[in-house]
Amino acid sequence: MKIEFKGVIINRSSYVPGSGIYILSEDGxxxxxxxxxxxxxxxxxxxxxxxxxGEWPETLDEVAADTIAILEGKTKAEYxxxxxxxxxxxxxxxxxxxxxxxxxxLLSQNVGKYLWMEVLTRSx
Numbered sequence: 001m002k003i004e005f006k007g008v009i010i011n012r013s014s015y016v017p018g019s020g021i022y023i024l025s026e027d028g029x030x031x032x033x034x035x036x037x038x039x040x041x042x043x044x045x046x047x048x049x050x051x052x053x054g055e056w057p058e059t060l061d062e063v064a065a066d067t068i069a070i071l072e073g074k075t076k077a078e079y080x081x082x083x084x085x086x087x088x089x090x091x092x093x094x095x096x097x098x099x100x101x102x103x104x105x106l107l108s109q110n111v112g113k114y115l116w117m118e119v120l121t122r123s124x
Contacts, residue, residue: 001039002120008023020104021111023115034104040095043092045120048118063116
């Protein structure tokens with residue numbers, strides 16, 4: 001199953017009800033808290049990019065290609081604050097921890113920036 005998160009990273013600690021990390025979607029709505037929306041107790045591969053502007057190409061594959069081109073010094077492609085690919089269908093636990101990577105902590109460090117995350121899950 002494929003799940004996509006795309007929008008602004010918000011810390012709703014001052015809002016009631018609910019606190020924690022939320023993703024404010026492009027249509028201006030909040031889904032449930034990221035930790036609850038993220039799949040748990042399954043295997044998952046996670047790809048994500050974080051940007052200050054929220055201007056994205058058509059696919060995350062293009063973000064990855066731009067990032068590689070920048071690292072190789074081949075282009076002045078759009079700069080993304082972060083791109084990562086946690087592959088291999090790593091085990092997920094509660095609170096959005098994938099293969100030991102705490103995604104809530106990562107998102108907490110990027111509040112106010114734009115997230116595009118694709119999660120592919122596989123049941124046990």
